[in-house]
Amino acid sequence: MAVEFNHTIVDCTDKEASARFVADILGLGEPSSYGPFAVVQLGNGASLDFADAHGRPHTQHYAFLVTEAEFDQIHARIVERDLPYWADPFHRRGREINTNDGGRGLYWNDLDDHNLEILTVPYGGWPSTRE
Numbered sequence: 001m002a003v004e005f006n007h008t009i010v011d012c013t014d015k016e017a018s019a020r021f022v023a024d025i026l027g028l029g030e031p032s033s034y035g036p037f038a039v040v041q042l043g044n045g046a047s048l049d050f051a052d053a054h055g056r057p058h059t060q061h062y063a064f065l066v067t068e069a070e071f072d073q074i075h076a077r078i079v080e081r082d083l084p085y086w087a088d089p090f091h092r093r094g095r096e097i098n099t100n101d102g103g104r105g106l107y108w109n110d111l112d113d114h115n116l117e118i119l120t121v122p123y124g125g126w127p128s129t130r131e
């Protein structure tokens with residue numbers, strides 16, 4: 001049985017602002033509304049459902065697998081907005097990009113300091129196509 005990740009709730013201070021921020025930086029479509037959520041639809045069918053009715057958000061980590069071309073575009077948007085970014089999850093290597101697993105990756109914060117990540121190769125590398 002295949003189990004696919006479908007959605008999660010992202011607690012935030014302002015759901016419209018947070019959803020738009022993430023969608024804009026990632027180059028995704030306009031957020032939609034569903035019940036109390038501002039929804040950002042991801043390419044693999046999963047969604048981030050932003051909610052601002054749960055009090056002060058606890059910061060979480062969200063990682064997005066992107067192509068090399070998307071990485072360039074997202075990095076350019078981060079630089080254009082003069083947002084801080086780091087090569088590592090602890091935010092020690094500022095304005096650097098990592099090359100973990102033969103790809104590229106970086107971290108930046110959303111409006112509530114959720115630790116966002118883009119990477120072009122999954123942790124540990126691409127799974128082998130051989131059985």
Ligand SMILES: [Fe+2]
Pocket residue numbers: 061063117
């Ligand atoms: Fe991560």
